[in-house]
Amino acid sequence: MTDFNLLITLDVLLAEGSVARAAQRLRLSPSAMSRALARLRAATGDPLLVRAGRGLVPTPRALQLREQVSQLVQDAHAVLRPAHDLNMAEVLRTFTLRTSEEFVERFGPALLARIAREAPDVRLRFVNKSDKDSVLLRQGSVDLDIGVVDAGASPELLTQALFRDRLVGVVRAGHALSHGPISAARFAQGQHVYVSRRGQERGQIDAALEAQGLVRQISTVVAGFNTAIALARDTDLIASVPQRYISAAAQGLHCFELPVTVPTFTVAMLWHPRQDADLAHRWLRACLREVCGP
Template sequence: MTDFNLLITLDVLLAEGSVARAAKRLHLSPSAMSRALARLRAATGDPLLVRAGRGLVPTPRALQLREQVSQLVQDAYAVLRPAHSLDLGGLVRTFTLRTSEEFVESFGPTLLARIAREAPGVRLRFVNKSDKDSTLLREGGVDLETGVVDADASPEVLTQALFRDRLVGVVRDGHALSSGKVSAARFAQGQHVYVSRRGQERGQIDAALQALGLVRQVSTVVSGFNTAIALARDTDLIASVPERYITLPARGLHCFELPVTLPAFTVAMLWHPRQDADLAHRWLRGCLREVCGP
């Protein structure tokens, strides 16, 4: 098996042209350097350095190898050296982000504009997130995800908060709930559109109303908040959606605080540890943090 440390030894020997000086530079004894030279001669089948008067001179084979060996050593050091800089202008890469359509609609334009300005060779590929399975992150099919992180999220995945949010009520302008105080009773009496990516028909709002002895009528279940907002704008349905997904001024819509107490939630980005030290990935995470910031 070839000892690749010999490449470093050969590089120094050819640069110094002296066993003693090469030994000093590599902090070796002259005898250890002589043994290394003997191994190099055996490996290459060439004397490499031969005596001429009181010094050593390189053979034609050594002269031929000198530039190649020097480049190999530099490349090896570059591979093993931590990366400290990133050429954004020359970066050509596609990142896959798994997130909701609402997130893309709310933050995508600003994020894309920043990326086009800083790293025009970078392309974003958005894929819809329909569940909280982190398999794609683990397998490398996705570079970054966004979403509300559960307490039982995979410990293998790294997370960082992007922003806090809360649910608010949304109805069309002119709806009965668009004027006056929205009590829990008035809220429960209306017809509701419920957002569930898993097809469920009840959630934390229903539990909060039940604690007050109230039951709301969910007449429509959809899989996305944008759909719920669109239905609320054009029908008498009441939607409960994240506040950050309502673009103000909300044309044709009236927003109100929900008449039940619900905890705020944190939307975070998620990535696999294998991407954590990658400079380009770090840059993208920084962009997303700032775009989503308050």
């Protein structure tokens, strides 16, 4: 098996033309340098440096190798050196982000504008997030998973918060709840649309109402917040949705504080450790942090 350290030794020997000077530069003893030269001669089948008077001169084979060996050593150093700079304007790449349609609608325009300015050949591929399974991140078919982090998320994944959010009530303009104070009892009396991607029919709001002896009537269950907002705008249904997701769709809607206390939640991005040091991936994560910031 070839010892690639010999390439470094050969590069220095050919540059210095002296065993003593090469040993000094590599911080080796003269005897260790002589042994290295012997190994190089055996590996190449050529004496490489031969005596001429008091000095050493390179053989034709050594002269032939000098430029090639120097380039190989430079390339090896470049491979093993940590990467610090990347010109995103020259990057041609597609990133796959798994998230909700609401996230894309709310933050996609700003994210795409930022990417168009800095990396015109980078393309984003958004795929719908229907579950919290992390297998796609592990397989590498998804670069970033964005959403509320589940307590049971794989511990191998890396996570960074993007923003905190809370649920608010939404009804159409002119709805009965758009006028006057909203008590828990008044809230529970209305007809509600509930958002559940897992097919559940009750959630934290129902638990908070039940703690006060109240039960709300859920007449419709949908899989996404955009659908719930659209139904609330055109019917008498009451929707409870993340506050961040209604700013772009508030026209024709009345938003209000929920009359019960439910926990806030954090929307985060998750990625596999294999992507952590990748400079283009780091840049994309920085873009997301910027567009999702306060």
